[in-house]
Amino acid sequence: MVIPPPPSPLPEFVYKITLEAPPSPIPESYPLSELDQKDGFVHLSTSWQIPTTAGLFFQNELSFYLIKLRLANFDQASVKWDEVEDTNGCPHLYGNFGAKDVVDVKEFRREEGETWGEVFEKEEAKAWMV
Known part of the structure; x- marks a missing residue:
């Protein structure tokens, strides 16, 4: 499998989707999900991947939280851009x-019958995910 190169330019932020509200205050070391523990890395998304990621893996959920992380805080050698489904790395x-x-945490909700894509087309979501 060929690992795609990172996008250019790199996004300022990446996002962690979690079904449960993050602990408050956020700890120095965030508790890893079962999936992240099993896979050996933290699954993240860029802002443009969130609608696709949510549609693929959270289509049955009516709400989730996004944790906004500053990408520059991480050693770039520790971030790999992997090809998954239709998410483009x-x-x-x-x-x-x-x-x-x-940087921030926000809960997103969708109405019954509304897609995650529709949620993230709204101006409020677009403004938060810059």
Whole structure:
């Protein structure tokens, strides 16, 4: 498998999707999900990947949280851009993140019958995910 190169330019932010509200305050080392523990990296998405990622893996959920992380906080050698489905190179963080890396957290909700793509077309979502 050929690992795609990172996007150019690199995004300022990457996002972690979580079904549960993050702990408050955010700890120095964020608790890893079962999937992240099993795979050996933290699954992340760019802003333009969120609608696709949400549609593929969270289509049955009516809400989730996005944790906004500043990409420049991570050693770029620890971030691999891996090809997954139709997401065009999702960032995978080999390591962890914590309070110092978190810029913001926001809960997103969708109505029954509404797609995640429709949610992320709204101006409020677009403005937050710059």
